[in-house]
Amino acid sequence: MTSISSSTSGWEQHAACAGTPIELWYGPDERPESGHEAYWRRRHAKNICARCPVRTECLADELIQSRADQHGIRGGMTPREREQLLATWRRDGLIPADQPPRDPVLVRTLIA
Numbered sequence: 001m002t003s004i005s006s007s008t009s010g011w012e013q014h015a016a017c018a019g020t021p022i023e024l025w026y027g028p029d030e031r032p033e034s035g036h037e038a039y040w041r042r043r044h045a046k047n048i049c050a051r052c053p054v055r056t057e058c059l060a061d062e063l064i065q066s067r068a069d070q071h072g073i074r075g076g077m078t079p080r081e082r083e084q085l086l087a088t089w090r091r092d093g094l095i096p097a098d099q100p101p102r103d104p105v106l107v108r109t110l111i112a
């Protein structure tokens with residue numbers, strides 16, 4: 001079974017998701033997922049994120065990615081939830097209106 005890999009450097013080495021099945025974060029790769037199954041999978045993943053010591057760093061690194069690169073549960077949020085957070089920041093003038101924020105330090109400050 002494929003698993004979330006644990007990096008040997010940076011915040012990733014403290015990730016609570018290290019060693020968990022990758023399907024938990026991105027859904028099954030080889031079959032459709034029912035709404036019920038997706039709900040419980042996402043809930044389980046978010047529970048792991050809620051106790052992760054590097055959630056802020058993880059979420060910040062995801063939020064600076066382009067919309068096309070937004071996949072799966074990261075930082076305790078779905079891609080749609082991350083987009084909604086970015087939209088709120090754009091509306092409030094905290095980040096540029098036409099592109100993802102590029103500075104992870106700024107984004108970590110906004111999350112905190």
Ligand code: SF4
Nearest residue numbers: 015017049052058075
């Ligand atoms: S916040 Fe969630 S997805 Fe990010 S490193 Fe922690 S457990 Fe993994």
